Amino acid sequence: MSILYILIPLAVVLLAIAIWALIWAIKNGQFDDLETHGWSVVLDDDQKPPNFDESSEEEDKRDIEQ
């Protein structure tokens, strides 16, 4: 049973690390937006949305306010 005296304090240390990581994540705004990132899985990175910026002449004509 003496292994408990090592494993349990170890668990407490891990707990401290987990809490530190959580607080770090919250401070960095990781939990501010819980909706958007779920979408990143469905949307391929190589497929950018149609570019509507005026920097490109041709794209300029596309407008999404139909």
Added chain:
Amino acid sequence: MESDGQPHAVCCSGCEAVANLILQSGQSRYYQFRTENAIKPSDEDVGVAESWKRYDERHSLWGNPLKNGQYELLLQVEGIRCAACAWLIRSQLEARDGIDQVQVDVATGFVSVNWQPKKLLLSRVASTLAGVGYRPHLPLAGAEAIGRQQERREALKRLGVAGLGMMQVMMFAVGLYAGDAMGISEGPERFLQLISLIVTTPVLLYSGRVFYTSAFRSLSQRRVGMDVPVALAISVAFIMSCINFLNGTGHVYFDSVVMFIFFLSLGRYAELVIRHRNLQTGLALARLLPEWAELILDGRSEQVPATDLKVGDHVRVRAGHTLPADGLVISGSTEADEALLTGESRPVLKNVGDPVIAGSVNRSQTVEVEVTKDPDNSTVSMMGRMLLKSQTQRSRFTRLSERYAGWFVAAVLVVASLTAVWWLIHDTEMLFPATLAVLVISCPCALSLATPAAIASSSRALLEQGVLLTRGEALEYLGNIDTVVFDKTGTLTSGTPSVVETVINPKRNEFDVQGALEIAALLEVDSSHPVSTAFSVVQVSREDVLDIINHENGVEGRVGGIRYRLGNASFTGVNVIDITGGLGRLWLADEAGWIARFDLDDGLRDSANETMNALRAKGLELIILSGDQPQAVASVAERVGIDNWYAEQNPKMKMDFLESLQAGGKCVLMVGDGSNDAPVLSAANISMTVSGASELANSTADFIITGKSLKYIEYTLNLGYTTRTVIRQNLLWALAYNLLAVPFAAAGLIVPWMAALGMSLSSLLVVLNSGRLSKRKLRPKAPLIPRKSIL
């Protein structure tokens, strides 16, 4: 947007872009549609880039400086509705050189951009956003918004710490309970207790601190708040556990302490998120006004902040721009869209000398306007103040749980101290466990869950039907409603004209109703006049009509070789005194005389009649309050069978009327759609907006109905009644459980862990009972497309 050649409505630019993407990846044919429908960016987007150019050199507007020349800029962005919007904004902005990180908060519409002014102009950031259909604004309440975000983060940290701590302590507690049951040697037992103490202490000090501050605050105000027994219970349990641990005798209750803190933090966090969501009103109002105005001084024009305008200033308002202040037109004429303020969807003609109001949109031509009111006293600002006033008075929802909380808490404390005194005299060994069991078992957990759990389930059911619930308590109070007040234009009616009656000239019975309608539709086929929409539901082919001539009072054209005229009585040569009811009458005539008469009126929304009958059957009093002319109101009132109607009501009069109703003890549900209704919506006991309502109106509404049908009003009411029943069942159960269990706890028959388990089971029962609500559906399924109101 279009797919398969059919137009489809989308909620926002984000969804549209996503839908486009899906189509693009699925079928390249999509591009064919795309090029066909290519439209130039609207003038408004160009206007955004123009007006933001002035900010480029203003360092104070760049945001908070970060390291490496980066700035963190907070923007309030219009039109963010869902996660797709956030994705679109992020992928657009982050693709630009000079923008490093973008965060979008869908709930509040705030976008935070980390950018480098050295590489990119501020106006480019704004125009990129405007280019994808989201209009950026510098946040008026930016500091408050950041404050709210901080508050939310703090609460989340407390919750997270409590949650992680609870998991650990519960694990050790399992060991201790197992030890109790099967025997454990003293060494490991004291070790587990020590570790529990070590983990519990920071949880108590960090996550539990809010309960202490709140308890002290309420005590210093000489009130007994909900947090007093909470603070007492966790302190007693923690201190007694420490004493027991140090003495090496008796039980420790660290698990109860952390569990208690965690569950309460969870509830508080949910409440906080909902509260923040409701704080968006003032911001919606600010968006109605433009930031800049074009001031004309000695023949030169100059851009000044709209708030700097003074009475007597002359401003130029270009087509497509929003009027910056109330004033009189001094040169030019145009059509102004005052829909946001009056709810009237048709643009109003404005000539020299006509008054215009801030917030309305100049639709056709550039005009010059003399400012007659300070921006602070403009109609919009007055409305804003009315709105804020009625919102601050909105504490009418004193929740059942809050109303009785003081008494309940006092009762708990009395019972707990009586228990303590009793055991102190009789058996000091039982003093602590029994007192703690009383405190834990009487924890108003199930009681405080009774309402929110029911409301959460119902709001999910509502959401599935397209009804958004913005303020949970409103559902609970739907059952108290005894009067329903409707706005007319855009609420009971769809806001577009339609033919309500067709009368055929008895002498011309070679024509039938359908034939007459088809001829009329052909004559109107090219017309852009609002009236033509009344006939657009009739399917005709463009080739069947020739030689269309537009006159002032009607149209003329040749169908099947015969010349017809469609217009008012004198234009068509009908010799009658025309009575104008509703939106007027149109006559169809050929050279031999009149053929048919079309009575036009604002078309009723889908299932208006059924809904009104259903509401009447519930014994509700129905009233129409409208800003429109008496005849128009009377005609709609007659069609839906409401006797009680008031016409020509301005927002102030509507407000007075509503207050007099409430003063008479009525509980009022207001259904509206325009911004002019916003103050009344906000002052009403409960408010609903229908599809197509203005953003301002929506921001004050308790329920936002996204479907076109009025049927959802009845559905929402029914669900409200059921919700109230379920809440009552929940409260009854929770109270009964407390009343039943407390005597046993006081008698020392229940040990604290049993109390904690019972409390959880009781809460679970409440949640399960509430879950029944989410399965309630609208029967029969409402059609998504409004039925043709013609014929």
